[in-house]
Amino acid sequence: MALRIYTVIIDAQDPKRLAEFWSQALGYRIAYEEGADVAIEKPNDDRVPAxxxxxVPERKVVKNRLHFDLAPDDQKAEVERLQKLxxxxxxxxxxxxxxxxxxxxxxxxFCVLTAR
Incomplete structure (x- = not known):
């Protein structure tokens, strides 16, 4: 049986704002909007989950149980870029x-790792 992760779902009070942040952070594009929900995807690569x-009505109140580890070429420059976003x-x-x-x-x- 072949199985892959198709979509990662993140609860948000303002999905559009988070989609814009993460699409800029990751170099993704807005794939679609349905009601208040917004999906982003990596352009031209359907191997990577959207x-x-x-x-959701409630705010985040505890530490995430799942998070992204981002691997940049230059950690310091990436942290500064993400702060600007x-x-x-x-x-x-x-x-x-x-x-x-x-x-x-x-x-x-989420974590920004050292260069890998």
């Missing part, structure tokens, strides 16, 4: 680590 931002560095209790923990505009944590 990301769907679905509207609206991300913030956050402290979730990490100690002396080589990655930078950040949060998107709605507080969803």
């Amino acid at each position: 990301i769907l931002f679905q509207v 609206g991300a913030k560095e956050v402290d979730i209790g990490q100690r002396d680590v080589t990655w930078v923990v950040m949060a998107d505009p709605e507080g969803n944590e």
